Amino acid sequence: MNQEILAALEQARAAKRPVVLATALPGGEQRLLPDPQAPAALNEAAEAVLQSDESGTHKIDGQDWFLHAYNPPLRLIVVGAVHIAQALAPFATQCGFAVTVVDPRRSFASDERFPNVAISNEWPDEAMEAFAPDSRTAVVTLTHDPKLDDPALDRALKSNAFYIGALGSRRTHAARLKRLRELGHGEEALARIRGPVGLNIEAVTAPEIGLSVIAEIVAVRRNAPLPPKTPA
Amino acid sequence: MSQPLGEVEDVLSTAAAWRAAGELVAVATVTETWGSSPRPAGSQLAVTKSGRMAGSVSGGCIEGAVAEAAMKTIESGVPQLLDFGVTHERAWEVGLACGGKVKVFVEKLS
Structure with a gap:
């Protein structure tokens, strides 16, 4: 060359x-x-x-x-600069994703907590607008807080993101789907959300949950057969 | 300085950085695979004359033979298209035990 x-x-x-x-x-x-x-x-x-x-x-x-x-790197947008995000970001970087962590709470989304990761302190709806997720983008919400997670999921569902995952128990997820339905999303769209997020590896610790999330993202990207999520 | 994104698979950037630092560098790229070869087309191995290596073109079965070929390409500047497979005598020697076949293009970074 x-x-x-x-x-x-x-x-x-x-x-x-x-x-x-x-x-x-x-x-x-x-x-x-x-x-x-x-x-x-x-x-x-x-x-x-x-x-x-x-x-x-x-x-x-x-x-x-x-x-x-x-091709440009795959992108992962993580909403919620929480402990699991800290564990997820390095796994995702290793797997070739350009990671951006979105959290308007500056004490969470700090460079100290997320070395070598892009951080946005915008509100998730604004941040998602700016990122314009495409078919090479994965979106994961981790805050559990409807006022942060819901706008991000709403924008993600209107995009071509190849993976959408939302942290939360089955009950939390059912309540979340109900709210998103009220925003006008149909069942087919809502079925795109992987919730509870991650492959079921009985993860307990933050790194284990981070691993289960990146494993599920890779599985979806590579068209691996995945069992359906158990409904609430 | 932060690592480039996707650093683990970004063999070409590593090779370019080595070249910029004055090393003599060859890059080997998987161009075709058949059967159960472990790395897809596009996988790369960078080798320097001084013996540094980054990346992979197999599960470790043919890296030694590829590195040897890379040394020749570094010397001559002439690219090579290598063929490894179960029917290839050389492959038995170097042990492509997975039963797959791969073609590897070796070129010098000039």
């Missing part, structure tokens, strides 16, 4: 712009896609690779190309 290509690739990644590094095999000629100068078939294949987020070798016009997808 020459310096020019490497610099352009690093620049695209720093700008969080999705790109594909195309390498002709076995010779090694390389180019970044999309590129208006490139053949349309190559650009189309690159677009498909970015959409599926699956790098691979493709034969295009008789030439083998390895198309390496460089």
